[in-house]
Amino acid sequence: MTERDDGATVVEGWSPRPAPTGASLAGRTIELETFEADRHSRALFDAICGDGREDLWNFIPFGPFASPEALGDAFAGMNALGEWVTYVGREPGSDRLLGTASLMANRGAHGVSEVGCVIYAPGLKRTTAATELQYLLACHVFDDLGYRRYEWKCDARNAASRSAAERLGFTFEGVFRQHMVVKGLNRDTAWFSMTDGEWPVIRGAFEAWLARENFDAGARPQRPLAELRAEIGAI
DSSP, X not given: OEEOTTSOEEOTTOOOOOOOOOOOEXXXXXXXXXXXXXXXXXXXXXXXXXXXXXXXXTTSSSOOOXXXXXXHHHHHHHHHTSSEEEEEEEOTTSSOEEEEEEEEEEETTTTEEEEEEEEEOTTTTTSHHHHHHHHHHHHIIIIITOOSEEEEEEETTOHHHHHHHHHHTOEEEEEEEEEEEETTEEEEEEEEEEETTTHHHHXXXXXXXXXXXXXXXXXXXXXXXXXXXXXXXXX
């Protein structure tokens, strides 16, 4: 990008980018594939619905659901809008689903996508696979699609989501007050983003963190993402 005399920034060679393809995304600890109601509703329901899992839906604008059919109808309906692609995370070599995340509000004309509706089964939270899931989606947005901006938005009350965004390398941009009404409640929305200019450092940190040599004999990571980003950014 170059700056003009009037302060405007020219994006050379820009053309609209395609929508997320829904292609399968394979990692070492998790595999992502596009949600299909007839294939995934039952397994996803078993992973993130049912007794004791209602809290997973506290900050999600719909759900929880009483049946696999209701869950499938909800996600299929969102996908049908054309600006939303839902992925499910699968344990490699297994039919077991671990959770879901969506690429939302995709605006190919501007190269902008948002990750949201992130719902992890209890066994996925705070795992290597949870981090790799986010890495795979970001790679798809920046490397496969050539987008310029990637967003993370959450209820400003959701401390866990805000902490996760910052850990993953998103930058806090502020709070949109009275942004939405969700399940009858006011939602102030915290906005985070990362850009294509920041992505090479963030990607390098992800890859260093996910490398086998970063884990000890007990499968515990030895260096945090923030430390790796700082080190790579200083090179």
